[in-house]
Amino acid sequence: MIAVDAQRLLGRIRELGAVGRDGEGRLVRLAASDADRLGRDLFVSWLRQAGLDVAVDRIGNIFGIWQSAGNAGEAPLLIGSHIDTVIDAGIYDGCYGVLAGLEAIETLKASGLSPSRPLAVAAFTNEEGVRFSPDMMGSLVHAGGVDVEAALAAVGTDGSTLGQELTRIGYAGERESGFLKPHLYIELHIEQGPVLDREGIPIGAVETLQGISWQRITLDGVANHAGTTPMSMRCDAGYAAARVITFLHDLAAAGSNAPTVATVGTMRLEPNAINVIPSRAVFTVDLRDPDEQRLQAQEAALAAFLEQLAAEGITVSVERLARFAPVVFDGRVVKLIEAAARKRGLASRRMTSGAGHDAQMIARMAPSAMIFVPSVGGISHSPHEHTGDAELVAGANILLDVVAELAVIKR
Amino acid sequence: MIAVDAQRLLGRIRELGAVGRDGEGRLVRLAASDADRLGRDLFVSWLRQAGLDVAVDRIGNIFGIWQSAGNAGEAPLLIGSHIDTVIDAGIYDGCYGVLAGLEAIETLKASGLSPSRPLAVAAFTNEEGVRFSPDMMGSLVHAGGVDVEAALAAVGTDGSTLGQELTRIGYAGERESGFLKPHLYIELHIEQGPVLDREGIPIGAVETLQGISWQRITLDGVANHAGTTPMSMRCDAGYAAARVITFLHDLAAAGSNAPTVATVGTMRLEPNAINVIPSRAVFTVDLRDPDEQRLQAQEAALAAFLEQLAAEGITVSVERLARFAPVVFDGRVVKLIEAAARKRGLASRRMTSGAGHDAQMIARMAPSAMIFVPSVGGISHSPHEHTGDAELVAGANILLDVVAELAVIKR
Incomplete structure (x- = not known):
């Protein structure tokens, strides 16, 4: 059974979590800020290090794509989340899903497997919506839910314009929004609620989003x-x-x-x-x-x-x-998540997501699914946000297993 | 049956209500302000016009006293309330009771009766408590509930000191606080609540104060x-x-x-x-x-x-x-109020006062009582505060009757 490189994953989560600290030591990587640029640069350096093709679209979404001559014609399997943060954030919200996605692809790549379709990891712009409205903007634009020009014209709480800020930090990309049409989308995320932690269950198979x-x-x-x-x-x-x-x-x-x-x-x-x-x-x-x-x-x-x-x-x-309206995630993937947990001897439960996520936007254009890991005390959007190392690694391995399962079977 | 001079009473209420208007036409006679001085000067001029002895004590309470050689040794029957106002006030709150008290004394004086004890009307300082704390200050000091020096040191919302302000407006009097020990105290007031108006009853015989x-x-x-x-x-x-x-x-x-x-x-x-x-x-x-x-x-x-x-x-x-703690008013006077209303063919009801009044302070030193008249819609502390002329006059006549009853019978 292949497994992610736990030290590499945990190390990257911590390294990215150290980027964008303000004078008081608070983690503040608001969308399209200088701090966000530093986080993006670090992420892109890891994508290149992993040998992935890097693409940036007009709204600043970053994609790391692994494709071969043999599968380039297929719709990719997309893993994603976001790396922008709230003010005084924890280090796991969003970043965990993005870095675990990279980790899963890197692990599969190193394993010598030849996926049946391209694998891609995305970091969507402005999920948090703290500086610019609406939240989940990058994934919404990607799914065609709002016009890219309108989104780029968004004025921030500090009077800045998103389009100008993306240009300033070097992330106003050239790819058209929605250029990457996923075959399927998976997002791994901390629960940001108390259910898994309270019940002592390491894996949540998310069926719906409220x-x-x-x-x-x-x-x-x-x-x-x-x-x-x-x-x-x-x-x-x-x-x-x-x-x-x-x-x-x-x-x-x-x-x-x-x-x-x-x-x-x-x-x-x-x-x-x-x-x-x-x-x-x-x-x-x-x-x-x-x-x-x-x-x-x-x-x-x-x-x-x-x-x-x-x-x-x-x-x-x-x-x-x-x-x-509520979002219903892909039932087949929910079952794959449960099966993967069983194989690794991990308890899982089906659940609903009470928070909003990029997955709900991408669900407009492709079958989507989410995996949750516990948040200690249900705390999020706080420096006290925490998930244990073992649970972070377990979640990443479930993501890896589900991706491996999906990327070798032609649907 | 003697009766008050309705036109004189109503005219004075309106005249005093025109004094102390601000630039926007709002009635604002905060305690010890220039506007309060104008109101006090007008009231004192009416006391002198009525032939009463004017006394001002150290906290600025104004007394108009009618006594004769024959009754000067007796404790006076005191009628009182206040003429300071809230911001954007109506013209009845407090002023009605003070002017009706003057009206009752003036009417009895003109009737040729010789009271068994002195009759006095008081306007107590800073009942509203808007500028200086606590409210009902003048009556509280009079009843010995707080030391006059402490009260004079009160600092207003505008940073001023009450003692200095009273000196400035010419109402830092020389009489010691509490110099006038009433035999009994009566206060006529608008209800400031909806009960009498809602029930169509013109006279409230106030038994208690909440x-x-x-x-x-x-x-x-x-x-x-x-x-x-x-x-x-x-x-x-x-x-x-x-x-x-x-x-x-x-x-x-x-x-x-x-x-x-x-x-x-x-x-x-x-x-x-x-x-x-x-x-x-x-x-x-x-x-x-x-x-x-x-x-x-x-x-x-x-x-x-x-x-x-x-x-x-x-x-x-x-x-x-x-x-x-609740205040219980004098049961004998409550019955006199009911009897007086009956004699004039007016309905009355026993009730409690939900608002604070000078009467609750004077009740610490002497038996006290209150008479209420209706407030239309229960509205007070507002320019929309209103009581009909007929009801104002009816209330003043009940006060007159009760005072006449009490001041000719030695208790």
Whole structure:
């Protein structure tokens, strides 16, 4: 059984994680920044070292491609993720998947195998979306979800323009967006949630990626004196908001093992004074479910509850902030992941991804799949983000096995 | 039956309400400001015009006293309220009670009656507490609740010192604080709540003034990704806060006709991001009840609920911001108010005051009572504050009748 070079993989994760530290030692490699350039340069040097063809497209996505005269006519098997980071990031988010993809290809190349189709690894631009909107931009552009010109015109939080910044750092490539049409896409990623760690399972076979429904809800009641207004004569927007929060919690928790999640993460009361009944509550609702029908049912239940509040005298207004349908990953690859784990004596579980990933964009153009490894404590987007070495290596070997399985069998 | 001079009373309310308008036309007579000086000067001119002795004490409380050689040895019957205002105030809050007190004394004086004890009307300094803390300061100092030197050293929101400001505007008086020991105190005030207006009752016989319990509660949970963290693995501080809000509402509303009120007026979530489970919720609880035992029971029930949250993994910390015991007004005067209303063919109801008033401070040194008239829509501390002319006059006549009843009968 072939295996990845654990030391090389772990060493590269650490080496890339040391690039782009700010004055306080924080890891900050925002898309198309100077720090991002340093990370890209290092990654490209490893691609060349591995003997891969390097291609950069107009939105700055980097591809390392291994093809031969014999398979150059076939659609490639693409492995990918991203190497841009959030502010004060951990070293695993995205980078692990990209470097494990390179590792898998390098290992197969060294093993003397002749794949039936090209193998490629991609680092997609601006997955995090911290500096430029939207997030998952590089993979979205690659899949044709947004025009490359529009994406290049994106203005960053610092007033810069993405296209100019890519040119400045030397990563405004010449390949047309979407030039590489994958036969299949696989992404290995840390879970960024607590499930695998809590359950002690090293491998997640990701079946679905949650649909997301984001709404901003404004409830208007009547401000009144907190002392002189009897409970029966109140129209308290804060109390109404609290009822929405408990309603949503009970709705999502009711499914016990259902992967529905509901979160009210932001809240603002007006006038926000200790002795005044709130006239207004503004809060956000983040609803997620891997099943579109169930997600729609949750949205409908919330709407019905809000109608009930309106009937009680609260003025309700709802603004839709975002809506993405769930993504269903390729069932055959899910089974291959499970089988690979079994062969290596590793426990696995099927699961849904609660976070967004480049895989959901590439799924628009090709069958796609994801493998998860545990995040200790479920922590991510933090310097405390951590996955043990053994689990990083195990995940990379599962990726290697699945790629080997897919790249020698003509579908 | 004698009656107040309706036109004189209404005219003075409007005239005083025109004094202290800012550039935008807003009524702003903050304590010891230039605008307050103008209001005080006008009030003192009316006291002199009515032939009353004017006395100003060290904290700037103004007294207009009618006494004769025959009753000068008796403790006076004191009527009072305040003429300072909030920012962008209505014209009735406080001023109505002071001017109706003057009107009652002036009417009795003109009627040829010889009261058994001196009659006095007071305008207490800084009832609103907008510029200087604490509120109800002048009556608190008068009742000996805080030392006059400490009160004069109060630093305002604008950095000024109350003592210097009173000297500057000419109202740092020479009389010692508390020099006038009332036999009994009566305060006529707009309700500042919706009860009388909603029920169509012109006269409130105020039996009690609510005790107040103010607490700031901080709940700490764990911040996690809103997508990747299953409902069962969450420790959501925002959801816990919502449960406290609904618990408090149900607790207060359960008493149906009980005057308990509970309000959560402020709320802050951290990190306050749409896709992050709140790690912290900070909110205030305003609990009020006219019955001390019931107020303590509500506090205990809240504490037990918070203990339950703590048992579920939420870290709870509670900070007490304020606590005032309920005030019980003089039962004999409550009955006199009801009798006076009956005689004039006016409906009345016993009630509690949900707002704080100078009467609660003077109740520390003498039997006290309050009369309420309706506030349209319960609105106060707003230019929309309104009470109809007929109701203003009716309230003043009830005050007149009660004072006449009390000042001719030796207790």
